[in-house]
Amino acid sequence: MCDQTFLAIVFGPCDKCSNEKPLRAVYIKSEQLSYCSLCVEMMATEGLHENETLASLKNEAESLKGKLEEERAKLHDVELHQVAERVEALGQFVMKTRRTLKGHGNKVLCMDWCKDKRRIVSSSQDGKVIVWDSFTTNKEHAVTMPCTWVMACAYAPSGCAIACGGLDNKCSVYPLTFDKNENMAAKKKSVAMHTNYLSACSFTNSDMQILTASGDGTCALWDVESGQLLQSFHGHGADVLCLDLAPSETGNTFVSGGCDKKAMVWDMRSGQCIQSFETHDSDINSVRYYPSGDAFASGSDDATCRLYDLRADREVAIYSKESIIFGASSVDFSLSGRLLFAGYNDYTINVWDVLKGSRVSILFGHENRVSTLRVSPDGTAFCSGSWDHTLRIWA
C-alpha cells in the first residue's frame, strides 16, 4: 500500500506554465522542481534564453508583489469588526482551572488531545512524554525520549499511538499498549528525518501519515509504516515553528508559520504553496484553522494574534492591546469559532472575541510562560501547558 502511495502521479499546477497537468520531478543543478511534460521538453532548450537576467527577474518579482497588494486591497471594503457590530456581545465568562496535571520534571513544551476527548499527551524539556487521563489526572503511559526538548507531540486519530520529536531531528511513533510487561520504548518507530529540530507534528486523517515541521525550514509528509517521504514543502525562508491541518474530511491543505514572519498555506498533493501572508512583525509561533476551514489564526512574538481569511486572501482582524507586550506562543478556537484562546509568555491566557476583536477575559494561574494550548475535541474544556512544569484544564 505504501508503494502505491509513493508512486502516485501528482496532479497539479506545473511550476513552469502553471497549467494543471500530471507533474514530474525535474532536477536543475540539484534543485528539485515539478514540471509538466511539455515544460520538461522546453526546458531542454532553455540555457540560451537570456533577455532574462537575474536583475530583470527580481524586478518582475517586485512588481508582482505590488500587484498582489493592489488586488488584495481592491476587495478590502469593510473590516470584520464592523460587520460584527450587529452581533450580540458575549456575556461574562467564568473559566477556572478544573484540573492540574503535575508530573513533568521540567518545562512542558507541547500537548495534544486524543479524539476520545479525555486523554492528553504532553512532552517536556527533560525528554519525558506522558499520556494522561484528564478526568482523573492519572498518568497512563510515560516514555523517556533519548533527546531533551521534545518540542512536538501528537495523538493518533485512533488513540492507539503517539508521535513525538524535538532536538533529535526525528519524529518517532510509539504504539500505546496497556500490557504492563511491554516496554513502550521498545516498539518505537522512527518515521521522519529532518536536518534540524522538529518543531511540530500532526497525524493526518489516519494513523498512516504524519505531517512534520522543522527548524530546517521545511515541512514534510511521511508514510508511518515505511518511513518514506511522500511530499516535502519548501518555501519558508527560516525555521518553521508550527502547522495545522485544514479541518475538512477531504481536506488536502495545511497552514504553517515560521521565523520568517510568514504564514503559508500548502496543497498536500502537489507540495505547492497556494497562499502566503506576511503581516506579522516577528516569528509566528502558532497557527490554527477556524472551525469552518475558511480562515486561520496565528500567534506571534510581536504580541499580537491575527485572523487571516483564505477566500478574501488577507488579514481580517488583529487581536492586540497596548498592555500586552509579550509574545503569544499558542492559539486555539472554541468549537463555534467565536472565542480565540491565546497563551502568552507573560504567564497569562487571553480570551478574545474573534468577531468583535475585543478581549473578553484574562486567565491567571500559570507560574511561567504558557507554551501550548489546545481546546478539547468536543469543546467542553481547553488544556494549557507551561514552563512551570504543569498542565491545566480550564472549563
Place this chain on the structure above:
Amino acid sequence: MPRENKMKELTSNSTTSISQARKAVEQLKMEAYMDRMKVSKAAADLLAYCDAHIGEDPLIIPVPASENPFREKKLFCTIL
C-alpha cells in the same frame, strides 16, 4: 584550469539563483492572479458559521455541570 572552474562555479551559482528567481516570479504570478472574494462576503460567512454553531459551544453556552465532566464535582479518591 583553475580559472575555468571558477567560471563554472559562477555560472552554476547564477543559474541556481536564476531558477530560484524564476520560481519566485511564477509563485507570485499564481498568487496575484488567484480568485478572491470581498471581505464583506467573507466576514459575513464567518459570522454565519459562528451563529450556526454557538449554541453547541460548551464554553460559551455552558452545559449543565452534571454533563460537563470537568465541571462536575465527582470525587475520584477514596478515603482508606
